Amino acid sequence: QVHLQQGGAGLLKPSDTLSLTCAVSGGSVTAHYWSWIRQPPGKGLEWIGEITHSGGTNYNPSLKSRITISVDASTNRLSLKLNSVTAADTATYYCARRWTTDTPADRFDPWGQGALVTVS
Amino acid sequence: DIQMTQSPSSLSASVGDRVTITCRASQSVYNYLNWYQQKPGKAPNLVVYAAATLQSGVPSRFSGSGSGTVFTLTISGLQDEDFATYYCQQSLSIPFTFGPGTKVEVK
Numbered sequence: 001q002v003h004l005q006q007g008g009a010g011l012l013k014p015s016d017t018l019s020l021t022c023a024v025s026g027g028s029v030t031a032h033y034w035s036w037i038r039q040p041p042g043k044g045l046e047w048i049g050e051i052t053h054s055g056g057t058n059y060n061p062s063l064k065s066r067i068t069i070s071v072d073a074s075t076n077r078l079s080l081k082l083n084s085v086t087a088a089d090t091a092t093y094y095c096a097r098r099w100t101t102d103t104p105a106d107r108f109d110p111w112g113q114g115a116l117v118t119v120s
Numbered sequence: 121d122i123q124m125t126q127s128p129s130s131l132s133a134s135v136g137d138r139v140t141i142t143c144r145a146s147q148s149v150y151n152y153l154n155w156y157q158q159k160p161g162k163a164p165n166l167v168v169y170a171a172a173t174l175q176s177g178v179p180s181r182f183s184g185s186g187s188g189t190v191f192t193l194t195i196s197g198l199q200d201e202d203f204a205t206y207y208c209q210q211s212l213s214i215p216f217t218f219g220p221g222t223k224v225e226v227k
Binding site: 035044045046047058060061062094099103104105106107108109111112113114 | 150153162163165169171207214215219220221
């Protein structure tokens with residue numbers, strides 16, 4: 001059973017680069033699609049982007065110019081980098097596996113525990 | 121982008137009540153619609169996918185229905201552990217989008 005363990009939370013200053021990792025256990029990081037999703041304090045969920053099992057990426061157009069999502073097969077981890085952060089990027093960031101089946105059964109499961117990033 | 125809305129934004133209910141949450145999409149998402157439950161300080165958990173398929177391990181008191189632009193999540197016989205915020209999410213097209221959430225609170 002796939003389990004996701006996140007790391008890299010913390011306090012950043014405006015214009016810093018956010019860097020988060022998500023360690024995958026119980027499965028190969030190159031065998032699935034992986035997404036990053038964020039949630040500002042007290043607010044709803046925003047899909048940031050994803051990396052496919054073949055290494056392709058799809059990003060939310062609202063963040064596309066600042067995002068890089070990658071995987072490291074040697075450590076079975078995925079990573080998120082977000083450049084030039086502002087206070088608006090303060091959020092809990094989640095990694096999640098995307099079940100993509102070319103059917104309506106396309107969903108996010110499981111999720112990592114989340115990592116709070118504060119920009120101030 | 122496909123916009124998702126939910127109603128109500130919050131509701132108060134008692135243990136044993138039947139609760140229904142509605143999710144609307146700005147355009148048809150067929151049945152590419154998922155529901156997640158989130159408790160304070162925790163990650164969301166998948167409850168229903170493909171509009172009506174119960175995720176493994178989720179109690180049968182949860183059910184989902186709908187297609188096109190209008191969907192519902194029903195909890196028949198609310199239990200203590202069901203007080204949480206529920207989000208719908210469309211999985212038809214990128215960027216994937218979520219509804220703003222419905223908070224189910226204790227009456």
